[in-house]
Amino acid sequence: MKLDRLIAGHHAMGRQAAHRAIAGRRVRVNGTCVTDGHHPVDRFTQVELDEVVIQRPERALYLMMHKPAGILSATKDDLHPTVLDLIDDPDKHTLHIAGRLDRGTSGLVLLTNDGRWSKRIMAAEEKVPKVYLVETQEAIAPEAVETFAHGFYFHTENITTLPAELVILGERSARLTLHEGRYHQVKRMFHRVGNRVRSLHRESIGAITLTADLPPGAWRALTDAETLAVSGC
Numbered sequence: 001m002k003l004d005r006l007i008a009g010h011h012a013m014g015r016q017a018a019h020r021a022i023a024g025r026r027v028r029v030n031g032t033c034v035t036d037g038h039h040p041v042d043r044f045t046q047v048e049l050d051e052v053v054i055q056r057p058e059r060a061l062y063l064m065m066h067k068p069a070g071i072l073s074a075t076k077d078d079l080h081p082t083v084l085d086l087i088d089d090p091d092k093h094t095l096h097i098a099g100r101l102d103r104g105t106s107g108l109v110l111l112t113n114d115g116r117w118s119k120r121i122m123a124a125e126e127k128v129p130k131v132y133l134v135e136t137q138e139a140i141a142p143e144a145v146e147t148f149a150h151g152f153y154f155h156t157e158n159i160t161t162l163p164a165e166l167v168i169l170g171e172r173s174a175r176l177t178l179h180e181g182r183y184h185q186v187k188r189m190f191h192r193v194g195n196r197v198r199s200l201h202r203e204s205i206g207a208i209t210l211t212a213d214l215p216p217g218a219w220r221a222l223t224d225a226e227t228l229a230v231s232g233c
């Protein structure tokens with residue numbers, strides 16, 4: 001939302017009075033005087049008019065978790081424990097997940113209450129790389145590298161997957177980088193080359209990497225640099 005709209009809506013003040021207040025240096029955004037009515041604001045912004053707070057900022061949360069296998073990527077479930085059950089923060093009910101993992105998959109999960117931030121991560125067109133460690137049932141054929149780079153046609157969605165980088169690490173293990181997040185994508189890709197995924201672990205999303213200090217089930221707030229890195233990935 002733009003600043004002038006927020007001010008105009010305050011006690012139905014109207015647009016003209018809002019512009020006068022902004023131009024008259026009566027408005028402060030996060031403590032700084034702003035004279036541009038188009039200045040962007042959201043629910044995490046503090047806005048003052050004549051030194052009275054007219055919008056108190058909500059607390060923005062950006063968290064990373066090391067999801068253990070067996071925990072559901074959901075905020076609520078009647079049957080299984082969820083990632084939210086592992087978090088003890090008074091505002092945890094405001095969180096949503098930016099990119100789910102299957103129940104059996106472990107690794108990096110991001111949670112936030114900032115919808116614009118999570119949208120940037122999840123939007124397919126942003127092509128944010130997601131890196132997975134994969135262990136397979138059968139040996140991985142060297143030709144799979146080219147097949148994954150070429151892409152697979154998924155007829156249920158009528159799409160061809162974006163080129164994916166497969167690096168074979170061992171007979172049955174590989175690191176896979178995807179630039180999108182389709183339903184069961186890694187499992188479906190390996191199935192298409194006649195193999196099966198035995199275990200799957202997400203190491204990173206864009207510039208955010210699961211850090212070694214987080215054992216399975218642990219979480220922490222992202223640093224400012226990690227939070228900001230999303231817009232640059």
Ligand code: URA
Binds near residue numbers: 101105183187200
């Ligand atoms: N691909 C999968 O098949 N499962 C996941 O959890 C993530 C990507």
